[in-house]
Amino acid sequence: MSKVVSPTAPANGARALSRPIRHRDIGLRRRYAAERRFRAYGIAAITFGLVFLIILVSSIVRHGYTAFVQTTITLPIEFSEKTIDPRNARASDPNVLNAANYPLLVRDALVKALSIDPSNRLAVRKATDMVSDSARVELRNRITADPSIIGKTVKVTFLASANIDSAYKREIDLTVPESNRKVSDQQIAWMKQLAADGALHESFNTGLFVSGNSSRPESAGLGVALVGSLYLMATVLVLALPIGVATSIYLEEFAPRNRFTDLIEVNINNLAAVPSIVYGLLGLSVFINFAGLPRSASLVGGLVLSLMTLPMIIIATRAALRAVPPSIRSAALGLGASRMQVVFHHVLPLAMPGILTGTILGLAHALGETAPLLLIGMVAFVTSYPTSPLDPSTSLPVQIYMWSNEAERAFVERTSGAIIVLLIFLVAMNIGAILLRRRFERRW
Structure with a gap:
């Protein structure tokens, strides 16, 4: 006896077969969506880390690249024998050269270069503050290495003080009132005068790599x-x-x-x-x-x-x-x-x-x-x-x-x-x- 097939059987069978296929498609879509989310999370994490790395490195470079440049002041120093060795005792006592008043030589050179009245003590002090305290050591080493320059006038390059160095590098806002900054208006005018005369300039900071530690930032090195x-x-x-x-x-x-x-x-x-x-x-x-x-x-x-x-x-x-x-x-x-x-x-x-x-x-x-x-x-x-x-x-x-x-x-x-x-x-x-x-x- 032959089996009678209902006309609706193929349609029901098709619906029965399509149901697991739809479930399979939904599962694949979920897995693909989860994979895309995981990739997005990974890219976001990498981007987040790179942004902070760029911010860190740029901050360090922005604040530190000026350390490789140093402001210097070149002055004609008159190595006066009256100041260095007034008694002419250096032949018998070499320590005389170590105890000489070298800051006085720097002061006299600044007074002459900037046309300052020597009796104006405030102006003289502001002028000498423009040069680093390491100038004394620089002159002493030069004299002890070659005492024959006593009595001569020689151009010597000194380190500018920390405040003048920062001001010349535009790290100090010079537009604020004078009372709110460490560089006075008079010193700014002298900076411009020395720069116009070619005495104030920037050069590569070799001292950063050859000098030792110091309490003066302009002369401190690594x-x-x-x-x-x-x-x-x-x-x-x-x-x-x-x-x-x-x-x-x-x-x-x-x-x-x-x-x-x-x-x-x-x-x-x-x-x-x-x-x-x-x-x-x-x-x-x-x-x-x-x-x-x-x-x-x-x-x-x-x-x-x-x-x-x-x-x-x-x-x-x-x-x-x-x-x-x-x-x-x-x-x-x-x-x-x-x-x-x-x-x-x-x-x-x-x-x-x-x-x-x-x-x-x-x-x-x-x-x-x-x-x-x-x-x-x-x-x-x-x-x-x-x-x-x-x-x-x-x-x-x-x-x-x-x-x-x-x-x-x-x-x-x-x-x-x-x-x-x-x-x-x-x-x-x-x-x-x-x-x-x-x-x-x-x-x-």
């Missing part, structure tokens, strides 16, 4: 901090790199897998997450209080930073060793190489790009540290260059911290300028790590 940072990085490189690489090779290639090595690995990972100030407390108690090493020495700072950087180098080196394919080890062992030969002749050279990258990044991280160095006393006011790692010194981040606490307004540009120098070093080190990885990296 020279001591740069040398101290160099000693710190050399100490970290000499100690942390060989110890970290040797530890990584032993743990990854030779150490047996047991509870003791597992405990070591866990502790190394934990040490990498310890706050840097804890390492400063460790250095203070061990290296200074117990071992008796000198406070504020760059050697102590290097030892503390080495302890802090060591776990990072170990983790990066182990990851680089682990990335070498096991087939390299098997092939070398199959050809009769010893375990030592396999590691040092084959595995280590292939892992060297990762090791160098991790080391450079660890050094960059150590270069930017401040907290542990503050605890071991590297905030000392150091004006002379350290001749060895045992001499008192400071570092770039600590120098930035010290300048940021100064009350003088002119230290703001010095602080931002020092931050720019530090950022240049950090960016250069990170670019170097990327280039080394791309140059020596091998894809398997």
Whole structure:
């Protein structure tokens, strides 16, 4: 007997089949919408971070680029023997040249250049305030280096005072009333006169890189901090790199897998997450209080930073060793190489790009540290260059911290300028790590 099919059966079947298809389409649309939202969130997060990064960098550059330019005043100085050595005793007593009244020479040159009445003490004081107090040291060093210029008139270039420097760089609003700014109307007129005569001008601030710290912002520099940072990085490189690489090779290639090595690995990972100030407390108690090493020495700072950087180098080196394919080890062992030969002749050279990258990044991280160095006393006011790692010194981040606490307004540009120098070093080190990885990296 034949089966009768209802005319409405195909339509009902079509509706039955279309229902799950619509549900499937709705599910796909929801997944696609969720994916689009996730991408939008990611782009928004990246944009948000870039905006704040641009604001931060632009703020630093806006306040700090003027630190690389210094205002100077060139004056014809008459090295009068009556002022420097009236008794003509310099042949028997060289200290006479050190005790001479050099500010008087600067005052006389300013009075003559600006046509000031010498009896007008207020005008004379305002004029001498335009020149940095470091002029005395400049003249003394010039005389002691060449006493033959006594009795002659020589043009000497001095640093302008901090207020005049800021005013000439337009960092001080000169349109406000005179009572609300540190530069008087008379000094502004003298600035224009000296600039018209070619005596007042701007030049590259070499003192920022060669001078030591100073209480006068116009003569303060990063020279001591740069040398101290160099000693710190050399100490970290000499100690942390060989110890970290040797530890990584032993743990990854030779150490047996047991509870003791597992405990070591866990502790190394934990040490990498310890706050840097804890390492400063460790250095203070061990290296200074117990071992008796000198406070504020760059050697102590290097030892503390080495302890802090060591776990990072170990983790990066182990990851680089682990990335070498096991087939390299098997092939070398199959050809009769010893375990030592396999590691040092084959595995280590292939892992060297990762090791160098991790080391450079660890050094960059150590270069930017401040907290542990503050605890071991590297905030000392150091004006002379350290001749060895045992001499008192400071570092770039600590120098930035010290300048940021100064009350003088002119230290703001010095602080931002020092931050720019530090950022240049950090960016250069990170670019170097990327280039080394791309140059020596091998894809398997």
